[in-house]
Amino acid sequence: DLYTNFDNAIDIISSKGNYMVEVDWNNDGDFADTYEDITADVLTTEGRVLTWNRGTENPDSDRSPVGTAELVVRNDTGKYSPENTASVLYPNVLPRRRIRIRAIQNGTIYNQWKGYIVKFIPHPDPNIQTCYILCEDGMGWLANPDSGINAPQGVPLDGLRLGANTGHLTDILDAAGWPAADRSLAAGVDNTGPWFVTNQVPRDAIQDLM
Numbered sequence: 001d002l003y004t005n006f007d008n009a010i011d012i013i014s015s016k017g018n019y020m021v022e023v024d025w026n027n028d029g030d031f032a033d034t035y036e037d038i039t040a041d042v043l044t045t046e047g048r049v050l051t052w053n054r055g056t057e058n059p060d061s062d063r064s065p066v067g068t069a070e071l072v073v074r075n076d077t078g079k080y081s082p083e084n085t086a087s088v089l090y091p092n093v094l095p096r097r098r099i100r101i102r103a104i105q106n107g108t109i110y111n112q113w114k115g116y117i118v119k120f121i122p123h124p125d126p127n128i129q130t131c132y133i134l135c136e137d138g139m140g141w142l143a144n145p146d147s148g149i150n151a152p153q154g155v156p157l158d159g160l161r162l163g164a165n166t167g168h169l170t171d172i173l174d175a176a177g178w179p180a181a182d183r184s185l186a187a188g189v190d191n192t193g194p195w196f197v198t199n200q201v202p203r204d205a206i207q208d209l210m
Contacts, residue, residue, distance in 0.1 A: 020101070021100075042071050042072070052135075068136050071132075075122055081131065096116045116137075121133075160172070
């Protein structure tokens with residue numbers, strides 16, 4: 001039960017006033033539009049907490065783990081129910097919307113976590129008007145078997161040919177559907193020959209290339 005697991009999670013943020021949670025609902029690359037600050041809807045009472053991890057527990061691992069964030073929001077109007085056409089957010093209550101968590105201390109704002117929404121799960125009990133939101137960082141996107149050709153509903157990369165001395169990372173990210181606005185790539189030191197990707201998720205293809 002996702003709600004039970006969440007209620008038993010480690011308490012990271014348990015009171016309002018020292019954090020902000022924002023979602024880029026219209027997918028325009030910023031968090032400045034109406035309804036994109038959802039902090040007021042995040043519940044931190046009755047055992048609920050806002051939690052996240054950055055997926056770096058084992059830096060020696062040959063496969064980078066996925067960072068996650070979890071939160072519960074009030075949903076008495078069905079605002080966060082994807083199928084609710086009356087929601088002020090409709091039709092943008094969708095997976096892969098950018099989300100960020102920022103902390104506020106002594107008037108200074110600090111970035112804490114940034115990633116993408118994976119799923120919305122409105123509570124099945126109509127008397128409990130909340131919605132559980134699960135999020136993953138960028139590594140989750142790249143590690144998803146559906147993050148391939150024609151992403152976000154793609155398939156693992158297979159048969160992708162990367163030409164000699166081309167932007168191999170760019171080619172993989174393009175095939176994975178990774179947003180161009182979320183990249184910061186520098187020129188490499190070494191040149192590489194042709195590279196073939198065979199039935200791999202983008203994360204594994206990138207790490208093998210590196």
